[in-house]
Amino acid sequence: xxxxxxxxxxxxxxxxxxxxxxxxxxxxxxxxxxxxxxxxxxxxxxxxxxxxxxxxxxxxxxxxxxxxxxxxxxxxxxxxxxxxxxxxxxxxxxxxxxxxxxxxxxxxxxxxxxxxxxxxxxxxxxxxxxxxxxxxxxxxxxxxxxxxxxxxxxxxxxxxxxxxxxxxxxxxxxxxxxxxxxxxxxxxxxxxxxxxxxxxxxxxxxxxxxxxxxxxxxxxxxxxxxxxxxxxxxxxxxxxxxxxxxxxxxxxxxxxxxxxxxxxxxxxxxxxxxxxxxxxxxxxxxxxxxxxxxxxxxxxxxxxxxxxxxxxxxxxxxxxxxxxxxxxxxxxxxxxxxxxxxxxxxxxxxxxxxxxxxxxxxxxxxxxxxxxxxxxxxxxxxxxxxxxxxxxxxxxxxxxxxxxxxxxxxxxxxxxxxxxxxxxxxxxxxxxxxxxxxxxxxxxxxxxxxxxxxxxxxxxxxxxxxxxxxxxxxxxxxxxxxxxxxxxxxxxxxxxxxxxxxxxxxxxxxxxxxxxxxxxxxxxxxxxxxxxxxxxxxxxxxxxxxxxxxxxxxxxxxxxxxxxxxxx
Ligand code: FAD
Numbered sequence: 256x257x258x259x260x261x262x263x264x265x266x267x268x269x270x271x272x273x274x275x276x277x278x279x280x281x282x283x284x285x286x287x288x289x290x291x292x293x294x295x296x297x298x299x300x301x302x303x304x305x306x307x308x309x310x311x312x313x314x315x316x317x318x319x320x321x322x323x324x325x326x327x328x329x330x331x332x333x334x335x336x337x338x339x340x341x342x343x344x345x346x347x348x349x350x351x352x353x354x355x356x357x358x359x360x361x362x363x364x365x366x367x368x369x370x371x372x373x374x375x376x377x378x379x380x381x382x383x384x385x386x387x388x389x390x391x392x393x394x395x396x397x398x399x400x401x402x403x404x405x406x407x408x409x410x411x412x413x414x415x416x417x418x419x420x421x422x423x424x425x426x427x428x429x430x431x432x433x434x435x436x437x438x439x440x441x442x443x444x445x446x447x448x449x450x451x452x453x454x455x456x457x458x459x460x461x462x463x464x465x466x467x468x469x470x471x472x473x474x475x476x477x478x479x480x481x482x483x484x485x486x487x488x489x490x491x492x493x494x495x496x497x498x499x500x501x502x503x504x505x506x507x508x509x510x511x512x513x514x515x516x517x518x519x520x521x522x523x524x525x526x527x528x529x530x531x532x533x534x535x536x537x538x539x540x541x542x543x544x545x546x547x548x549x550x551x552x553x554x555x556x557x558x559x560x561x562x563x564x565x566x567x568x569x570x571x572x573x574x575x576x577x578x579x580x581x582x583x584x585x586x587x588x589x590x591x592x593x594x595x596x597x598x599x600x601x602x603x604x605x606x607x608x609x610x611x612x613x614x615x616x617x618x619x620x621x622x623x624x625x626x627x628x629x630x631x632x633x634x635x636x637x638x639x640x641x642x643x644x645x646x647x648x649x650x651x652x653x654x655x656x657x658x659x660x661x662x663x664x665x666x667x668x669x670x671x672x673x674x675x676x677x678x679x680x681x682x683x684x685x686x687x688x689x690x691x692x693x694x695x696x697x698x699x700x701x702x703x704x705x706x707x708x709x710x711x712x713x714x715x716x717x718x719x720x721x722x723x724x725x726x727x728x729x730x731x732x733x734x735x736x737x738x739x740x741x742x743x744x745x746x747x748x749x750x751x752x753x754x755x756x757x758x759x760x761x762x763x764x765x766x767x768x769x770x771x772x773x774x775x776x777x778x779x780x781x782x783x784x785x786x787x788x789x790x791x792x793x794x795x796x797x798x799x800x801x802x803x804x805x806x807x808x809x810x811x812x813x814x815x816x817x818x819x820x821x822x823x
Contacts, residue, residue, distance in 0.1 A: 308409035308612030311720030341435035343484035350805035415574035421543035470511030479766030598753030612716035
């Protein structure tokens with residue numbers, strides 16, 4: 256098309272010299288209309304969100320055929336795995352953020368950015384309704400509408416309070432950079448308030464009680480960071496009150512870090528106990544007032560107890576953003592936690608909307624169909640039964656396709672599949688016993704309902720962004736040449752491969768320069784050397800050399816001078 260434009264441009268020049276102004280006007284009109292065609296040909300892609308999924312899509316999109324409009328309430332990308340380090344000043348907030356405009360500054364794709372939040376998606380008319388994040392001179396926020404040919408939803412998730420009374424009003428969350436900065440200021444505030452001469456001893460104890468709700472990776476890492484901050488830095492500055500400090504980690508389940516290998520879970524629980532962090536498992540928070548947390552103690556027959564606290568951090572999981580719920584209702588996806596997509600990340604019930612990252616989930620019905628097909632293939636004699644050995648092969652096949660199943664089975668110590676077999680057929684002793692496929696499927700679907708096929712992690716979100724950008728880069732080629740080597744279709748010989756997640760392992764920093772890592776191949780590593788592995792992985796994963804330099808400088812500064820406890 257650009258060649259066409261050039262030749263008309265040459266024609267205009269020729270006409271000008273030969274025939275004068277009238278022809279020039281005609282030639283210009285032709286050139287303009289062609290330019291309009293060129294413009295029209297560009298497909299409008301609207302990307303909602305500049306987190307892990309959105310930015311990895313943008314970084315990898317390199318087809319000038321698209322005209323991209325990014326809408327996000329923040330004009331930066333935040334490296335969320337280092338947020339717990341920001342809460343205690345180990346790393347500065349500015350060191351973990353990168354302006355998103357830096358990602359598309361040198362791109363051959365036209366990208367516009369609006370610092371705004373999406374309020375509503377109108378799927379039928381292909382429009383998104385947005386509101387600016389910045390107020391105008393009349394203290395109002397501008398609203399505008401953006402059309403799209405393709406919509407990429409990568410808006411992440413909300414914190415989930417499970418409608419627990421008082422949580423929204425009284426607890427801190429740890430989701431955004433602002434949350435981490437607020438926590439840092441509140442920790443120092445608590446120490447300063449407890450140092451006032453007017454405050455009673457009992458009140459000092461309450462103020463210096465830090466409660467963390469949720470024993471997942473974020474809650475555990477924050478508890479460890481806070482413990483280090485208090486014991487390595489604050490005790491020196493507040494010697495009079497240091498003995499009054501208490502950190503409690505409340506977890507409703509039986510163990511903290513339950514998604515990790517059992518060895519990591521028990522190491523973490525033992526280490527926290529040795530460090531003096533009070534780990535209360537089987538303790539479900541039912542209400543939070545401004546000074547007290549009420550918990551239901553599972554181990555004591557559901558008895559309700561109250562604990563006075565000074566600062567509470569709520570870190571129990573993620574929920575759906577309201578405008579995403581509204582969008583799901585429009586397309587008939589009701590009563591779901593996240594937007595269901597097919598394995599090509601296209602939202603079910605639409606043909607031009609894609610969802611990725613924490614706000615999306617690959618439809619489990621499809622996954623179960625897949626699993627059923629694997630069972631069918633294994634049942635060679637069509638008897639409806641499998642031997643233990645055949646079943647083990649089936650499980651291997653499933654785990655290969657869905658690494659998360661493997662992770663789940665391993666973390667629950669079920670890799671010997673005994674529990675699953677027991678569930679399917681009572682106590683199984685003999686290898687040769689035949690197992691009923693339907694019973695096995697029921698047992699597996701219980702595993703399925705307890706786990707999400709893909710965890711809500713940065714790893715998943717960024718892999719999905721990269722995958723989708725690669726599909727978009729080739730889409731034109733596939734449309735022009737549908738019988739060619741690659742087709743962007745759901746069916747056919749040469750369709751794109753569906754999205755496959757590659758699990759590279761996960762870390763759990765435990766404080767005191769120790770960390771745990773669960774890596775592919777059932778490899779578990781715990782201790783000081785793992786902490787160094789953590790430093791190198793997170794330094795290498797930084798999104799720019801600028802943030803990499805800042806983060807490494809912050810770590811060095813902390814080693815030499817300790818953490819800064821001023822209230823700025
Ligand atoms: P996000 O990264 O949350 O991005 C969502 C984007 O959407 C943001 O830019 C947001 O501003 C934007 N947005 C929100 N609302 C709107 C709207 N209405 N309109 C337009 N845009 C909107 N994962 C790991 O793999 N390893 C870790 O070590 C790890 N540690 C973590 C530590 C913490 C403290 C937290 C909170 C998370 C951690 N995670 C980790 C999880 C990881 O951060 C998420 O899974 C990941 O951020 C999901 O990416 P996303 O792009 O879906 O969402």
